[in-house]
Amino acid sequence: MAEPVLSFGERLDAVFSSRGRLCVGIDPHPYLLEQWRLPDSASGLRQFGLRVVEASVGHAGIVKPQVAFFERHGSAGYSALEEVIAAARSAGILVIADAKRGDVGTSVEAYGQSWLRPGSPLEADALTVSAFQGFGSLDQVVELAVENGKGLFILAATSNPEAAGIQQAVTAAGSSVAESIASDAAEWNALNSPSAARLGSLGLVLGATVQLGAYGITSDSLVRTPILAPGFGHQGAQIADFRRIFGAASSSVVIAASRSILSAGPDGVAAAVARQQEEAAAAPADAS
Numbered sequence: 108m109a110e111p112v113l114s115f116g117e118r119l120d121a122v123f124s125s126r127g128r129l130c131v132g133i134d135p136h137p138y139l140l141e142q143w144r145l146p147d148s149a150s151g152l153r154q155f156g157l158r159v160v161e162a163s164v165g166h167a168g169i170v171k172p173q174v175a176f177f178e179r180h181g182s183a184g185y186s187a188l189e190e191v192i193a194a195a196r197s198a199g200i201l202v203i204a205d206a207k208r209g210d211v212g213t214s215v216e217a218y219g220q221s222w223l224r225p226g227s228p229l230e231a232d233a234l235t236v237s238a239f240q241g242f243g244s245l246d247q248v249v250e251l252a253v254e255n256g257k258g259l260f261i262l263a264a265t266s267n268p269e270a271a272g273i274q275q276a277v278t279a280a281g282s283s284v285a286e287s288i289a290s291d292a293a294e295w296n297a298l299n300s301p302s303a304a305r306l307g308s309l310g311l312v313l314g315a316t317v318q319l320g321a322y323g324i325t326s327d328s329l330v331r332t333p334i335l336a337p338g339f340g341h342q343g344a345q346i347a348d349f350r351r352i353f354g355a356a357s358s359s360v361v362i363a364a365s366r367s368i369l370s371a372g373p374d375g376v377a378a379a380v381a382r383q384q385e386e387a388a389a390a391p392a393d394a395s
């Protein structure tokens with residue numbers, strides 16, 4: 108009989124226990140490539156990405172390539188991304204593809220087949236998606252993810268300040284857009300996760316720079332919902348504060364940081380990863 112597939116939530120929780128909650132962003136900004144003395148070409152991106160993966164081995168268990176930077180170089184950029192993803196996954200590092208896909212259900216399912224289908228050239232462990240076309244537009248991709256032990260992170264309250272107007276807008280049901288997405292994800296996790304799993308496989312993107320209360324989101328509703336939290340470092344949030352920011356949900360948080368790590372350069376990146384991972388592990392408990 109085939110071995111049951113571990114769910115993404117179970118795999119993420121295992122990584123939290125064995126290798127911590129830091130997620131190293133792979134964002135090859137042109138200015139960083141220059142600083143790393145690499146060309147702004149597919150080859151430069153490949154070298155950059157592989158170096159970040161190498162620096163993460165032993166220090167971090169999760170990476171998040173920002174697909175946009177690879178897409179700038181067309182098919183050659185995608186080929187570089189395929190290599191970076193494969194290198195990370197073969198080192199046992201979970202890969203969250205930050206591609207922010209969203210559309211009508213059948214098209215999102217096709218995105219899922221690109222990023223979450225076993226054997227696909229771009230196979231990752233989880234994908235960022237948008238529910239702007241309705242939470243139900245994600246039904247098929249959710250099914251595909253679960254069948255394959257993969258995860259999704261749905262944009263809810265993103266870290267960029269200009270998003271607040273839309274994400275705090277009140278839906279016909281009376282809650283904010285972000286709260287509506289967060290509660291749908293939490294409900295899905297409560298109903299569909301393996302009973303022994305602490306975490307479900309349907310995650311949310313909640314920026315570390317936002318006040319969850321301003322969106323009507325309560326952290327104790329999210330204890331089983333993985334939270335991808337960008338906004339640390341360059342965007343201003345402090346890793347040492349993550350338990351204060353996320354309160355009861357802090358044990359579900361993936362701490363995402365890109366520029367604050369990558370700006371250490373090729374020789375300093377491994378030490379920067381180790382330092383930020385230690386900061387996350389040492390973060391004081393929420394006092395409130």
Ligand SMILES: O=c1ccn([C@@H]2O[C@H](COP(=O)(O)O)[C@@H](O)[C@H]2O)c(=O)[nH]1
Nearest residue numbers: 173265266267314337341342364365366
């Ligand atoms: O709400 C969001 C969602 C995604 N991101 C992405 O995360 C990284 C952040 O990079 P830093 O250098 O650590 O600021 C980047 O890829 C964003 O596209 C986000 O910032 N906020």
